Amino acid sequence: MRRVLAAVVALLVLVLGYGALDVYDVAPGILTRTAAQPPTSKAPSEATGSTTAGTPAEGTSPTTSGAATGSPSPTTVPTVDSAAQPLRPASAGALIPEPTALAAALEVQAADPALGPVPGFVVRDAFTGQVLLQKAPDVARTPASTLKLLTALAVGTTLDPRATLPTTVVQGPSATDIVLVAGGDTMLAKGAGRPAAVEGRAGLADLAAQVATALQAAGTSTVTLRLDTSYARGPRWAPTWVRADIDAGFTGGVSMLGLAGQRAIPYRPAPRDPEAATAAAFVAALKGQGITAELAPEKTWTKPVAEGSTVLGTVESAPVGDILALALDESDNALTEGLARQATVKAGGAATFPAAVAFVTKAVTAKGVDLSGAVIKDTSGLSSGQKISPRALSDVLQLGADGSVPAMQDTVARLPVAGLTGTLAQRFTSAVTHPAAGIARAKTGTLTGTSSVAGTVIDADGRVLSYVVQADQVPASIGTLAARAALDRFVAALATCGCR
Template sequence: MVRSAWRPRPRFTYGMAVLWSVVAVLLGYAVLDVADAAPGALTVRPLPPPPPTETVATRTLPEVPQPSRSTSVGMPLPTLAGETAAPSTAGVEEALAGVRAAGALSDSALVVRDGQTGQVLLDQRGDELRVPASTTKLLSAAAIGQVFAPDETLHTVVRQGDRPDEIVLVAGGDSLINPGKGDPEAVAGRAGLRDLADQVEAALEDQGVDSVRLYVDETYADGPTTAPTWSPTFRSSGITGAVAMLGLSSQRAKGGSPGPADPVAAVRSLFARQLEARGIDVRVAPRGDAPGVPGSPLPGPSTSGTPSTTAQSSATPSTSTSPGTTSPASSVPASGPGSVLGSIESAPVREQLALALTDSDNALTEILARQAAYRSGAGTEFAQVGAWVVDSVGTLGLDVAGVRLSDASGLSRQNRVRASLLADVLVLGYDGTHPVLRRALDGLPIGGLTGTLENRFTGEDHDAAGRARAKTGTLTGANALAGSVVDDDGRLLVFAGMVAGVGTNDARAALDRFVATLASCGCR
């Protein structure tokens, strides 16, 4: 019988477990060390900086030599210069000689004025009557500024009708109402329709009313939505919106994106839905006469038919009356028929006017001009408003002989204005005596930066980028540019250029070269 030899098995002791654990840790660390994931003898990458502490170290700034005059680039917006930097007629004519010889300016009117003294520095056919296109808005801004107080706002009001279950939405001239909550920092959208619905819902709840008939009062500055002298495609293509005394900021017309044909109906429909969402049963009344005093409590037309210099500073009910109002604020009852159930307030008119110039918003310009004409006792047809603008500019002491406007925005080809008059209005606006007009001019597009000048003065004519503010004007075969520029001596120059008979691109290029030359000139 054969027996196998027996051998004892080695025992796995506690000491051996500890030893193998240490070996594993060392091997793992070595791998991390080689991979530069942990510091050690094998680490190639330097150690990371220590974590920051709460003690801030002493900072030092590099010494940078001050630039010399010969190596410096001119400031985009230098401070205005003194009398020693005043340009001369000879200097301006010499600087612009080559520009004026360009074929694109062969049929043009060009005017340059010293913005600080008003001196005429260049007048090339400035007294010829020409199609102004959208530079018409400068004249409208001057007229509007005479009617509205510097901080005047527009109010959209809901009043009670003859019965508790009748409510009247009064169109008050604000075409920039936010469909939701108002934004206190915005111009377009300062007033919020949802805020108005909240106020009206609370007032109705206090009266125990949960079912209403909704009317719209369109008495205030009512008129046609489009002008007979406009192309029928202007509204449908978004060149202009419909002109109405009520509208939403979200429905502003833009090129290729038209607004609604009936802005008032759009606001009424949304407001009815907002009330219904708050548990109020709403029946929309047909358009037409609304119960109560027509237009109350908004300002009415002046009986004198002249621009008002004591415009009411608010369209909300107050304890005082204002000349030229057919529905004085003191007649608005605190409760019952005609009482105000809710009211929202727009951005100041002067800020809306600046926005209209920045965006070249045709409808907004017409809406503001129509209200101003209406408050002054003029008619609200487009030609009537245009005639009122001309008369109002004339009351400023400016020569308007022969000038005629068929609208306030410049879309009509029947408009005729002189380049010299555009320059007159600009000089007047910059002298600081007309605060609404002055604020409107601040809204002029800036070359290479904003509005309709955002993509201009960005190439060879970059000398005027950031330094020129101007209103553009563009209709087929008629182009214009009018505004101001700060030259290399820090002098404010006012200019107006009107070009006919050439393509839009050629006209724009020539006018941009004209302004850029003024910017880089000095012209003394």
């Protein structure tokens, strides 16, 4: 039962501590960052740990432990409202909405003044790609973070989503020299790694234990630590980013090494030098294992390790596919840009922001998406002056919605869920919009004067629809919150419409 399921899940999330920090568009950038648990590699909504969105972890028993005698207590089965509407499962056999009836059903929502004078949108049948409803579909508009869908397509079809990012320590030129080699993981736990987490999957304490074992076997207890930060090394900040956004914590810098819990969130900026913070944490972790480490000067950190160096220890990040899902779930600009840079380098490009833009543009157009009229300045959507048409966004989304590109299909399946996860966690809560809670998924995009959504929803007959709605002329007198509410009403109207 659709609405029953949404209610039960929401209750479980509430009881087990799910929460979200919703930043009400006081500045551009990542506007919603949740303060709960990261998704695991098994499903986008499962979670353990802290600082990211999610639902209860796997492995929780439905029964409670018994008394001293060992006899189990009775299992408590939750009850539901018997009057709740049943959910018709999504099906390719369900009837496609009739375009004229759909237009009539969404006439009020499409003309909502909170979307500005000229919003653009495209609604399609997800299985066939048939356009059911559209308005100004070819007018390029500010995408904000919906631009990340293009990056997800490029990254997902270039990097292996099952691959992990290694952080390695190798022997240096002498017995007392060791080198910490950055491999792209910017979410290393200071302590032990958390196997079920995305943020903090790999832990510096585990790495230090491996290194200490190898060093102590060789009779070494004091070392000099150097970092090798040569992998995908490039500019930390995009030239088109506003410094105030960085200072306010709306994005961190792009790096290939960093610590869990130190990603930028609004009003808590990330460290300016995450590599140095990681090095200091690793020195502390080695000390806990009985190894005294002195950090080499930072000017030596760009020197690559010698090929064939002896490996003293390695820890692995969560799979790339899970990291990408987390980046989109939380709309993390720096995490998205970091993945784009790694994919660019793998494809033979330079480790720069312009090269990443060129890489994403080429990868997206190679899949048949027409980017005519598009202006792309970064791969996260944070820069001002960017333009993409609703049709182009819809075409990218459709590659996942219809399953024609498996990597994009996985991305779409793991987008934030209305009323439950990520940047949609605290939306779709009103009586009008709640019917879409637990049913709609979307990548959100918000900048000053701009509010957009792009995702999928199941209508009343069980037909899956894809949708893109861009409102980039929202008057200041109306504001972002009103625009977001109007977008939610648009999506909820899709969810409740059979429209024939």
